[in-house]
Amino acid sequence: MAEEAAAPGITTEKVIHTYPLIRHSDMSEEMRVEAVELSVTACEKFSHNNELAARMVKETMDKKFGPAFHVVVGESYGFEITYECTTICYLYFGGNQAICIWKCS
Amino acid sequence: MAPKKQKEVTAKSRGNLVEDDNLDWLKPRTLVKPDDQEDVPEADLEEEVGRILTTINPQWVADRVAYHYGQGKFVVTPRPTFGKAYPLFIYQGTAIRKDSDEAKAQIAAGYGMVGFDDAGPKRAKVKKSTAEEEEEEEPEPEPGGAEEARPDEDMAGEEERPEGDEPEPVAEDAAAETAPTEGEPAAGDEEEGKEEDEKGPEEGAFMDEVIDIKPRIKKLANQFNFCERAALTYNYPRRSVDTQTVPPPRANFGATALQCIIFDFYQEDYTRKMKEKEEERPKRLRKKKAKHVKTEQQIHDEKLAQRIREAWAILERLVNQNIYDDIAQDYRYWDDPSDEFREGMGSLLPLWKFQFEPMRCHAVCDVQWNPHYQDLFAVAYGSLDFTNQQKIGCLCLYSIKNPAYPEYSVITESPVICLDVYTDIPYLICVGLYDGNVCVYNAQLTLESSYQYKSDSVRDKHCNIVWEIRWGPRLIDGEPSFFSISGDGRVVQWAVMPGELQATTIITLTSNVPPIPGPDGTMLTVNSCGSCICFHPDKPEIFMVGTEDGMIHTCSLKYNRNYVRSVQGHHMPVYRIHYNCYNNSIYASCSGDWRVKIWEDGRDEPLFMFELGSPVGDVKWAPYSSTVFAACTADGKVYVFDLNVDKYRPICVQAVVSKKTKKLTRVDFNVKLPVIVCGDTKGTCHVLKLSPNLRVMCKPPKKAQGIDQRTLQILKLDKLLSLVRDPPFETGVVDEKFEDD
Incomplete structure (x- = not known):
């Protein structure tokens, strides 16, 4: 945020990034693409309700890849989780949202 | 006996009714009638005629007398205790009454307990009753005690047989009906004979019924001692087998999502993307040089190696200059003094010989001085011995400052037949290869680099040796272009586009030879093989082409079919x-x-x-x-x-x-x-x-x-x-x- 505030002073580039950006993921390519697309869809659909977005992602992921997915959608949070390997995807979307999807049953 | 018969008739009529109902759908029944049968109206047939059966035998003579000769008078004959039946044949059946002593003894012995269902013993009794029916004629009286209880059970037995699964109440009704008749057995006995006479037809029907029943009697439990048998197969003992798999691997991950972190990461990714985009363009230009990523150490090493190489090159030149000092002096200053004395004749003074060791067996297929550097010339090493072609070729640049070793040399995949140095950019050299390809080399690039451009071997290369190659004027868009002539009879213009060569066939050299018939009726036109090309110094669209059959054609870039002029120049x-x-x-x-x-x-x-x-x-x-x-x-x-x-x-x-x-x-x-x-x-x-x-x-x-x-x-x-x-x-x-x- 601080940098964003500083940015207008520079006026060189005030670019708002909205594309999904994967911060950390060990999913398979197919699963990751699915997860990212799903996150984008959910966050765009429920842009004002992170809970519903998370629920949608979780339920769809459960359907597609088996149960016990966990999804966190939010703008500012910290987490420390245990996940089953090859099932985590931590991505940013819309420039201000962080979405963490993982599976642990 | 009589009550039993009576009941039987009713039961039978009932049974028949049921049977008729059941069989109606099977097939239409046509009744066979005797010719002299009396016609009875339908209504009369339908009418039910009640008939009361009694135990009184109308033919029975109540008091029969016989003349007694001894006494000399009529004496009332003693009435047989039994009815008026005469046994004709006695067959001892195997059935025994359930409550007889024998049966009791057997049951007590544990025999026959399994198969004794309701139907079994009753049928046995039925048979016995029929047997007894015959026995009725027998004069000797039978113990009636055993018979006393019979009617009840007989009724039930008879009821069940014809009607199959007729419910129990019928049997009970029958039992109830018989109860009153039991009261006057004597009268029944008396009148039995009469009754039988009266009901002759009735009796016949009854007998039929008995015959019908008989095969069923075979099912006597005592004759065929059915019993249920069961076999138990081997049961495998149950076992529990457990395996435990390794649980799926898990890992921990933790992060903090904050706006500043997200923003920073987006910025980082964005700059990286921008950098990639910038790098993409040069990469496309020199994509042939795949190894692009170099560490700083490598770059440093390369720079060092380059500097060392330069130093060595200077040293080599110094040494060579010392060795070839006299030649160098001659080259610059010596003029043959004898020329003054021989008018109109001159001589050539041999100076250096340039050789490149790996190319000893190759022929110099083309040689050209550099238009910009007066001491530099380019040499194309190929092979003119076409039966024994070399596999590779070489493009070398020699400087007369260093006769020992070429300044620039690059091995090509195919013998180099011709070359041309671009006048505008003197380090760009286009070469034509024996295999029909054309390449452009950039002498400024490092020695290990290969060609900068090469024609596509599949799409647009020549089908024959490229005999001569010449740079042409720049295109409208400013790209350099060059022309090549090949043994396949084509003159091709190559535009040096960024990253690729674009080929345009300028003219296909036709031959005077008439078309040759091909294998399946086609006519093959023969191209004449081009062997050299030369552009007009002033008119860039005019060029001359020499062919292998000695023709010299003047062509124009603007006409791709006809020659401007054609001369049989040579043979x-x-x-x-x-x-x-x-x-x-x-x-x-x-x-x-x-x-x-x-x-x-x-x-x-x-x-x-x-x-x-x-x-x-x-x-x-x-x-x-x-x-x-x-x-x-x-x-x-x-x-x-x-x-x-x-x-x-x-x-x-x-x-x-x-x-x-x-x-x-x-x-x-x-x-x-x-x-x-x-x-x-x-x-x-x-x-x-x-x-x-x-x-x-x-x-x-x-x-x-x-x-x-x-x-x-x-x-x-x-x-x-x-x-x-x-x-x-x-x-x-x-x-x-x-x-x-």
């Missing part, structure tokens, strides 16, 4: 066409038919013709004089002509290489210095210095001292040409003159 492949440097209409050609011809545009006959006694590999006009040209021949000689000095004979003939082992292939004049370079078939380039007599300049006439050398040269050539042209030019004149000489 053997034309090896070189070269325009005069001062007069645009004069050009020289040389050929494998041993001849060098000097032509003027628009004339079908050559102005001059010289026969050199051996295939002429190359002919070049001197850049410094309008009348001087040099030619090299396969017998290892270099000929220098100065038409101004001698129109019929060369002013210098010098054997440069031994004609037994080597042939001279190409020759080229240095633009600025009075040296020529010629290549031979053993990979050696000879640099020769022209003696003063071979490079005499024009002296301006005293009247006009200010005229520059170029104008003088042009004037000189024009004067010479006017000498040749002015007399009405007749065909064969030149030939005759030449022959005379």
Whole structure:
């Protein structure tokens, strides 16, 4: 945020990034693409309700890849989780949202 | 007995009714009637006639008397206790009553307990009853005690048989009905005989019924002692087997999502993407150089190696200069003093020989001085021995400062047949290969780099040897372009686009040969094989093409079907066409038919013709004089002509290489210095210095001292040409003159 505030002073580039950006993921390519697309869809659909977005992602992921997915959608949070390997995807979307999807049953 | 029969009849009628109902659907029943049957109205038939059966036998004589002879009077015969039945046949059945002593004994013994269902014992009784029926006739009385309980059970048995699964209540009703009759058994007995007479038909029906029943009686439990048997198969004992798998691997991950972190990461990714985008463009340009990523250490090493290499190169030059000091002195300053004494004759002074060790067996297929650096020349190493072709070729740049080793050398995949150095960018060299490909090399790139552009081997390369290649004017968009002529008869223009070569076929050289019939009726047109190409110095769209059948075609870029002009110039492949440097209409050609011809545009006959006694590999006009040209021949000689000095004979003939082992292939004049370079078939380039007599300049006439050398040269050539042209030019004149000489 601080940098964003500083940015207008520079006026060189005030670019708002909205594309999904994967911060950390060990999913398979197919699963990751699915997860990212799903996150984008959910966050765009429920842009004002992170809970519903998370629920949608979780339920769809459960359907597609088996149960016990966990999804966190939010703008500012910290987490420390245990996940089953090859099932985590931590991505940013819309420039201000962080979405963490993982599976642990 | 009577009550039983009575019941039986009712039961039977009932049963029949049921049966009729059941069988109606099976098949239409046609009743067979005797002819004399009385017609009875339907209503009468339907009417139910009640019939009361009693135990009183109407035929029974109550008090029968017989005459007693002893007493001499009629005596009432004692009434048999039994009915009026006479047993005819007695068969002891195997059935026994359930509550008889014998049965009890058997049951007590544990026998027959399993199979004794309701039907079994009752049927047994039925049979017995029929048997007893017959026995009824028997005079001897039977113990009635056993029979007393019979009616009840008989009823039930009889009821069940015809009606199958008729419910129990019927049996009970029957039992109830029989109860009152039991009260007067004696009367029944008395009247049995009568009853039987009366109900003859009835009796017949009853007998039928009995016969029907009999097969069922076979099912007696005692005869066929059915019992249920069960077999138990082996049961495998149950076991529990457990395995435990390794739980799926898990890992921990933790992070903090904050706006600042997200923003930073987006910025980072964005800059990375921008950088990639920037890098993409250069990568596309030199995508051939795949290894692009170099660490700093590598870059440092390379820089160091480059500096060391430069240092060594200088050192090598120093050493070479010391070794070849005398040659270097000669090259610059020595002029053959004997020229002063022999008018009109000159000589060539051999200077250095350039050899590249890996290319010893290759022939110098083309050699060209660099237009920008006067001491640098490019050599194309290929092979002219077409039966024993070399696998590889080489493009080398030699500097006369270092005769020991080429400044630049790059091995090619196929022998190099021709090359051309781009005048605008003197480090760009296009080469034509034996396999039909054309490449562009950038001599500025490091030595390990390969070609910068190469034609696509599949799409657009030539199908034959590329014989000559020439840079052309830039295209409208500013891209350089070059032209190549190949043995497949095509002249192709190659546009050097960023990252690729774009081919355009300018003209396909047609041949005079009529089309040859192909294998399946097609006609194959034969292209004539192009062997050299030469562009007009002033008109960029006009170019001349020499073919292997000796034709010289003048073509235009604007016409891709027809030739502007066509001359049968030679009888053997034309090896070189070269325009005069001062007069645009004069050009020289040389050929494998041993001849060098000097032509003027628009004339079908050559102005001059010289026969050199051996295939002429190359002919070049001197850049410094309008009348001087040099030619090299396969017998290892270099000929220098100065038409101004001698129109019929060369002013210098010098054997440069031994004609037994080597042939001279190409020759080229240095633009600025009075040296020529010629290549031979053993990979050696000879640099020769022209003696003063071979490079005499024009002296301006005293009247006009200010005229520059170029104008003088042009004037000189024009004067010479006017000498040749002015007399009405007749065909064969030149030939005759030449022959005379």
